[in-house]
Amino acid sequence: MATVTEGRDVARPDGAPPKQRRSREGAVSQAQRASIVTRAAIATALTVLAVLWLAPLAWALVTSLKREADTTTVPLEVVPEAGFTLEAYTRVLSNDNIITWFVNSTVVTVVVTVLTLALSTTAAYGFSRTKFRGRKVLFALTIAGIMVPPQILIVPLYEQVTAMGLADTYAGIILPQLVVPAMVFILKKFFDGIPSELEEAARVDGASALRIFWQVVMPLSRSIVAAVGIFVFIGAWNNFLWPFIIISDPDLMTLPVGLVQVRSSFGIQYAQVMASALLAGLPLIIIFMLFQRQIVRGVATTGLGGQ
Numbered sequence: 001m002a003t004v005t006e007g008r009d010v011a012r013p014d015g016a017p018p019k020q021r022r023s024r025e026g027a028v029s030q031a032q033r034a035s036i037v038t039r040a041a042i043a044t045a046l047t048v049l050a051v052l053w054l055a056p057l058a059w060a061l062v063t064s065l066k067r068e069a070d071t072t073t074v075p076l077e078v079v080p081e082a083g084f085t086l087e088a089y090t091r092v093l094s095n096d097n098i099i100t101w102f103v104n105s106t107v108v109t110v111v112v113t114v115l116t117l118a119l120s121t122t123a124a125y126g127f128s129r130t131k132f133r134g135r136k137v138l139f140a141l142t143i144a145g146i147m148v149p150p151q152i153l154i155v156p157l158y159e160q161v162t163a164m165g166l167a168d169t170y171a172g173i174i175l176p177q178l179v180v181p182a183m184v185f186i187l188k189k190f191f192d193g194i195p196s197e198l199e200e201a202a203r204v205d206g207a208s209a210l211r212i213f214w215q216v217v218m219p220l221s222r223s224i225v226a227a228v229g230i231f232v233f234i235g236a237w238n239n240f241l242w243p244f245i246i247i248s249d250p251d252l253m254t255l256p257v258g259l260v261q262v263r264s265s266f267g268i269q270y271a272q273v274m275a276s277a278l279l280a281g282l283p284l285i286i287i288f289m290l291f292q293r294q295i296v297r298g299v300a301t302t303g304l305g306g307q
Contacts, residue, residue, distance in 0.1 A: 064088050064274035071270040088271035092279065097250060101258035105237060106283075108170065108254055112177045112236040117229050119178055121221075124187030125213055129199070139188070145181035151241070158245055168249045177236055183228045190224045191217065230291055234284055255280050 062078060063071055067087060070080035092098065127139050157176050166172035194217060202212045218225065240256040247253055253261070259276045 060274040060278055064271055064278055066271050068269050068271050088269075088275040089279070092272055092275050097253075097258055100251060101253050101255045104252060104258075105255040108173050108243075109233055109236040111170075111174050113229055113233045115174070115178050116180055116183065116232045116236075117225060120180060120183040120187055120228065121218070121225065122213075124184045125191055125217060127184070127188045128191035129196075142181045142184055145179075146185065154241070154245060157242075161246060167246055168252055170252070172246045173243050173252075173254070176242060177239065180232060180235075183232065186228060187221075187224060190221060194220055226291060230287060233287060237284060 065084035065086070065088070066080050067082060067085055070077065070082060073080070123142075127135065127142075153176075161167060161172045161176065166175070198216055198220075199212050202216050207215070238256065239254070240260075243254045244257045244260070247257065250258070250261070259280060
């Protein structure tokens with residue numbers, strides 16, 4: 001039984017004297033306060049970054065809803081006196097070529113995404129699981145391709161595509177975009193983290209290499225394949241330089257290239273420019289909203305952390 005004596009600490013059931021227990025509770029409370037302050041600082045920083053990222057988008061939306069005369073008023077008005085209007089969108093969509101350019105962009109982007117995924121997944125799986133002579137050298141060359149700026153290859157690609165007679169064709173736009181070394185690297189790192197025992201079990205059951213790849217490996221890689229597909233889709237949809245160089249026929253132009261032609265023919269009309277930019281980016285926003293979970297999950301499992 002614990003007794004109380006003058007000048008001595010009272011013993012507790014946990015065996016710790018009051019002073020030690022108070023110091024321990026103080027340390028815990030300080031740690032909790034530090035954690036709260038850290039989380040508040042992170043939340044504040046993320047909020048500021050989100051506002052900075054959304055501000056141009058919000059300004060583009062507001063400008064696209066103004067009349068052309070209201071876009072150049074001094075001082076600038078967020079809400080014009082005449083109110084908002086859809087006039088800029090009506091004028092942009094009234095261009096007969098807009099639908100054609102949108103269809104061209106959709107066809108090119110979908111084909112590039114599908115074929116790039118097919119090539120990248122098979123190449124990455126080959127590097128990850130197949131043992132052959134020169135594999136390390138070939139993979140090193142693939143990684144080296146990440147460091148080569150695409151702009152350096154524009155001239156030789158143009159000469160090659162022109163010599164093949166593919167200028168002003170869908171094939172001329174699509175073929176140079178199919179090889180993406182960065183995606184091969186990401187997929188290879190992910191495949192390295194898949195236990196080989198699963199494939200060995202399927203092989204014992206008599207499954208072929210193609211069946212193992214399609215029915216065992218690919219279902220386990222849905223998140224990373226979805227993330228890679230979305231990244232490729234965004235890159236192909238926003239690609240301006242190569243289609244601008246290889247295409248001169250207005251009926252084959254993609255949306256980014258066609259909108260530049262509209263902008264130059266109408267002159268600098270800021271409401272229409274902003275409306276065109278928002279219309280061009282709308283499919284990407286929809287794709288991101290639908291597949292944002294796959295994007296986050298894919299980025300989190302790209303082979304980092306020892307895989």
